Amino acid sequence: MGEQRPDTVAVVLATPGSAWLANADTTLIDRLTEQLAALPVGDLYVLSGEQGLAEELRQVAKVxxxxxxxxxxxxGEVVAHTEALAALLEHPSRSAGALIGTGLASMLCTPVRAEHGRVAAAGNSFHQVDSxxxxxxxxxxxxxxxxxxLAVVAEELADLAQAGKLGAADEREAADLLLAGLVRSGMPVRAARLGALHCDRAPDQAAADISLLRLAEVDEDRARLDAAIKQDDGFFATYCVSSWSRHLVKIADRLGLTPNAVTGISVGLAAIAAIWFSAGDRQSQLAGSAALYLSFVLDCVDGQLARYTRRFSPLGAWLDATFDRVKEYLVYVGLALGYAAGASMTGTGPGGIWALAVGAMMLQAVRHMIDFSYAGAVTDAAKVGVSWARPHRSLALATDSARNTAAVQRENAIVQLAGKLEGDSVTRWLKKIIVLPIGERMALIAITAGLFNARVTFLALLGWGAVAALYTLTGRIARSLS
Structure with missing residues (x-):
């Protein structure tokens, strides 16, 4: 089951004019508040903006x-799919995020620069953004x-607005100013992309009518299902699983299965694969490979189902990560048993198979230690380092240049090369493959065990895993030093 989380507090900036544009027999502001009622929103504040930009920002700070x-x-003039709003409000991180889309849908949609899933710079009529x-x-x-x-940024912007230091910025730009201020203060703001969904801001009645028509052109449920599929997954997971697993997500949803239940079924299939592998004959090896592939498919489906149904929980995330290792190590044991079947067990087993199995387990444990310790360090740095690691950029400065020269100079050659490789689709996929993610590991085990034997499987895991560990460690050190 999903975690019961506290509701979000919503602040609607109902600026005079556009927020009160007609929508059938109601208004845009009424439509938006009705949408919020269907989402996990508790308190709702509607600010009229009649007292000016500075006062509106101070009210946001007070909230x-x-x-x-x-x-x-x-x-207040937002015209959006409910699913688009839910993708932001119901994201499991519950952290800072902003809805962004490609291009400028209307004159009210201000430019931003998004890099690596975050908003790197945000503009409005006063703050300019390059690139x-x-x-x-x-x-x-x-x-x-x-x-x-947020309160500090809102109050600072309010003071600047009252002193007339934000140019021609008015009440309709309050949200834009807040986003620019948060980004400049060093807060990491997730760039929540719309995908096939729509979210626009209507400056006039004609634009509102067009935006409402565009909403009807999209199948929200299909768009929600598409959004549940990871766009930055590994090569094997993208092309050999996610290309068809959406059908299993729909079936699981109709059957009322929870993501944790799907995780349990995945573990069961991995155990069956280990049992088949332990038999040692060719037919059993092939059956074990098929069961392992299906286990990995369901390992992807549990996350896709969680995103589709928005049933997230810390327990589910922990179970998913923990059982990934349990399943993998169960399979290692099954493979070693199968290879040794029928032979007398002495020392490390026939051909040193148990030594190879333990070596593969240890290498994988080290690789995960490298990944998770680095991720933990980055998270800790983000929590405590904003106030000193990244200097505050004055909100009174109008220009936000695309590249800070000092920052570029701090980037070492390895990081710069990685950035260049990311721009090419072929090298980007090669980078994803070389780190031997779980999809590639499961494919490697299934293919080598099905066509050859466990010895080949463990040697392949050790060889490729060592290269992946060295590549990852080099990248982590380089990024830490840049």
Whole structure:
């Protein structure tokens, strides 16, 4: 079951004019509040903006200081799919994020630059952005542990607005100013991309009518299912699993299966694969390979189902990560038993098979230690380092250059080369393959065990795994030093 999380506090900036445009027999602001009622939103504040930009920003700061749950800010003229809003509000991280889309859908959608899944720079009529590659769609969320920073930024912007230091920025740009301020303060803001869904900001009635028509052109459920499939997965998972696993997601949803139940079935299939491998004959090896492939398919489906149904929980994430290792090591044991079947067991087993199995386990444990310890260090640095590791950029400066010269100079050759390789699709896939992610490991085990034997499997895992560990360790050190 999913975790019961506290509701988000929503602040709607109902600026005079566009927020009150007609939508059938109601208005855009009414439509938006009805959508929020269907989402995990608790308190709802509608700010009229009649008292000016500075006062509106101060009211946002007041809400942020009083709240203990995430705060979401909406421009009142937003016309969006409910699924688009839910993708931001119901994201499991519950951290800072902003809805962005490609191009400038309307004159109210201000430019941003998104890099590596985050908003690197955000603009408005006052703050300019170089090399913009997307646009902000007027919906922003800030996590519970980031509310103090939101309040500080909102108050600073309010002071600048009152002093007339934000140029011609007006009430309709409050959300844009807040996003720019948060990014400049060093807060990591997730770039929540729309995909096939729509979210626009209507400056006038004609634009509102067009935006509403565009919403009807999209199958929201299909778009939700597409969004549940990871776009940055490994090569094997992308082309040999995710290309068809969406059908299993729909079946699992209809059957009422939870993501944790799918994880359990995946573990069961891995155990069956280990049993087949332990038999040692060719037919059993092939059957074990097929069971292992299906186990990995369901390992992908549990996450896809969680994203599709938005049933996230810390327990589910922990079970998924833990049982990935359990399944893999069960298979190692089954393979070693099968290879040794029928032979007298002395020392490390026939051909040193048990030594190879233990070596493969140890290497995989070291690789995961490298990955998780680095990820933990980055998370810790993000929590404590914003105030000193990344200097605050003044909100009174209008230009936000695309490349800071000092930052580029700090990047070493390895990091620069990695960035260049990321721009080419072939080298990007090669980078994903060389690190031997779980999909490639499962494929390697299934193919070598099915066509050859466990000895070949373990030697392949040790050889490729050593290269992957060296590649990953070099990259982690280089990025830490840049």
């Amino acid at each position: 942020a200081r009083a709240s203990s749950t995430p705060v979401a800010v909406f421009s 913009a590659n997307a646009s902000f769609r007027g919906v922003l969320q800030v996590g519970a542990d980031q509310l103090k920073a």
